[in-house]
Amino acid sequence: MATNPMEQFKVHKIGPEIEVSGINLSFTNASLFMVISAGLILVLLLFGTRQKKLVPGKIQLISEMLYNFISKMISDTAGKKAKPFFPFIFSLFVFILFCNMVGMLPYSFTVTSHIIVTLTFALFIFVGVTILGFVMHGFKYLKIFIPSGVPIVLLPIISIIEIISYLSRPISLSVRLFANMMAGHTMLKVFGGFVISLGLIGGWLPLSFSVALTGLEILVAFLQAYVFAILTCIYLNDALNLHH
């Protein structure tokens, strides 16, 4: 292997060092690619909403399809009560999708392949959903740990399992996205390295793998964004419609 496959995940600062009360907040390549993804999103939406045509153009159609897709996803999983959270889910899905997709470009940086980024999202969602649950239902929200129709003998065990599964939500949510992105990009890098090291004669096989993996990774990039968004919807549903 020519280079370390993990090197692509290295964060380094761009420009001056910014330190606020001893904490390093420098602008890094990760921040740069967040800005690029956000910029692409804004460009897409800007062009998609520039003119309201009755028969939409291509970009308008894409933005409207995104809107309908996420709207349907929310109403299917969390019902009507989740309407106020539509902008958040929309932004979340689009942001993760664009970060994943931008990461598929060679020599780019995948923002979502960093556990700290996904964990920030997941913790925010976890804390937000928990607060929302308590605001909506008060202490009755604790009922979420007591599934209905369970024999009393089993209740303590089940409740403990439920509590553990509830508390592990941010971890599973963040690690799922992070691990998928990291593993995919590592694989791509490893196979890319094989292409170089095997040269002109033997390099075709890993190259074909690389091509196939790229296709797979694009699917994964979409799928993980979708899974992240839909799990957020499901957690929201638990907090909004307590039906255990």
Added chain:
Amino acid sequence: MKKFFALLTSLLLVERNLYAAEAGMPQLDPEYWPSQVFWLIIIFLTIYILISKIFIPKIKGSIDMREDKIRKDLEEAKTFREQAELKLKEYNSLMETAKIDVKKIISKSRQKLNEDMRIKREDAQKKIDAEILNAETEIKKFKVDSFNKVNLISQDIVSNLIKDIFGEDLNKSSIEASVLQTIKEYEKGK
């Protein structure tokens, strides 16, 4: 599965160099964690605000506009269809009455035609009858005439014959009677 192995190898790498993250997973190096969280919050908040305040209302507006238009068009189409159905009913009833009228006219004209034909035929029949009657009377007259003529001629012949043979005139009325007698006998024998 391959992905899983890749993850496993990378995790193994991490375990080996957990305290020297630069060599393994840069993700676990906390040096830039605050920076990443900070920039993530700023950038995500920015696009969240922009999306929720500007873009979602715009997209919703255009989708609503389209749905409105479609609904209106559908309603319009519905009213048009109702109108068309009304017109069709009108047309059908018109056609119905027209058909009845046509039937009436046809039957009337046929009656009239029949009447005319009957009258004409009767006229012709009358004429023919009259002609036949005429002809028959003529024939009868002719018959009677010819009979009388034959009678006279035979009386003449008989009286001439008698005169030639016997040299004298016989009583005219007795000749007449005997001729008539013979003719009658002849007709009877016939």
